Amino acid sequence: MAQNNPNFILMVEDLTVSFDGFKAVDNLSFYVEPNECRVIIGPNGAGKTTVLDLICGRTRATSGSIGFKGQELTRMREDKIVHSGVGRKFQTPSVYEDLTVFENLEISYPRGHSVFGALAFKRDAGVTARIEEIAETIFLSEMLQSRAAILSHGQKQWLEIGMLLIQDPELMMLDEPVAGMSVAERRKTAELLNRIIQDRSVIVIEHDMGFVADIATRVTVMHQGKRLSEGSMAHVQADPKVVEVYLGH
Numbered sequence: 557m558a559q560n561n562p563n564f565i566l567m568v569e570d571l572t573v574s575f576d577g578f579k580a581v582d583n584l585s586f587y588v589e590p591n592e593c594r595v596i597i598g599p600n601g602a603g604k605t606t607v608l609d610l611i612c613g614r615t616r617a618t619s620g621s622i623g624f625k626g627q628e629l630t631r632m633r634e635d636k637i638v639h640s641g642v643g644r645k646f647q648t649p650s651v652y653e654d655l656t657v658f659e660n661l662e663i664s665y666p667r668g669h670s671v672f673g674a675l676a677f678k679r680d681a682g683v684t685a686r687i688e689e690i691a692e693t694i695f696l697s698e699m700l701q702s703r704a705a706i707l708s709h710g711q712k713q714w715l716e717i718g719m720l721l722i723q724d725p726e727l728m729m730l731d732e733p734v735a736g737m738s739v740a741e742r743r744k745t746a747e748l749l750n751r752i753i754q755d756r757s758v759i760v761i762e763h764d765m766g767f768v769a770d771i772a773t774r775v776t777v778m779h780q781g782k783r784l785s786e787g788s789m790a791h792v793q794a795d796p797k798v799v800e801v802y803l804g805h
């Protein structure tokens with residue numbers, strides 16, 4: 557595929573990372589379009605989390621390229637990658653338990669990068685309106701003044717998604733967002749992701765195939781650091797290679 561194809565927001569090409577000779581990600585290529593929800597599935601140890609670590613700059617690639625909006629991420633610092641529009645949520649929620657939902661969203665609001673920017677920051681009507689808008693998107697409008705500590709596990713996950721959303725990333729990455737959630741919370745999270753991709757692209761790592769079916773635009777199946785299969789949910793589910801190494805287990 558042509559480099560800098562404007563139809564792709566993310567272009568991962570021939571990406572490899574080697575840990576003491578072991579290739580956790582091995583010559584992997586995949587391409588994500590705007591407003592796409594790409595789900596990465598695969599057995600334990602396939603290299604899924606490592607791919608997200610490489611995209612957000614936590615782990616450095618041994619070779620290959622990660623193009624994001626025409627910029628090369630493999631040599632960019634982690635904070636610059638965030639600044640360029642890549643948001644990442646880890647598996648365990650990391651909200652500030654002693655702060656309210658409102659305050660958690662407020663401290664995540666982008667306010668420039670200088671110390672002066674942070675000091676000069678005032679709560680104004682625009683910020684409050686944006687926080688209220690995000691709270692509604694993440695089903696927490698009624699909880700704005702509640703301390704995060706009293707939220708359910710699922711609500712904490714949504715709050716953390718909200719803390720990313722308020723920074724308006726063009727690419728959002730989520731690692732197993734519905735792990736530990738109730739059936740009702742999973743359904744609402746699928747609704748949330750379908751809303752989120754109206755304005756951005758999302759990459760999700762997930763094992764719950766029912767949830768994958770509800771959210772995926774396309775699915776990439778990884779096995780031993782490589783791409784085993786890719787396409788619609790129906791396509792990968794019917795792929796005998798995928799059934800053999802993953803779905804059949």
Ligand SMILES: Nc1ncnc2c1ncn2[C@@H]1O[C@H](COP(=O)(O)OP(=O)(O)OP(=O)(O)O)[C@@H](O)[C@H]1O
Nearest residue numbers: 575579580581598599600601602603604605606607
């Ligand atoms: N920093 C590291 N140093 C050495 N090995 C690593 C490192 N990070 C990951 N690995 C190895 O790379 C392989 C892929 O790990 P990774 O966590 O990416 O898999 P995964 O597909 O996300 O698995 P799971 O579904 O269990 O989360 C594993 O064998 C893991 O032990």
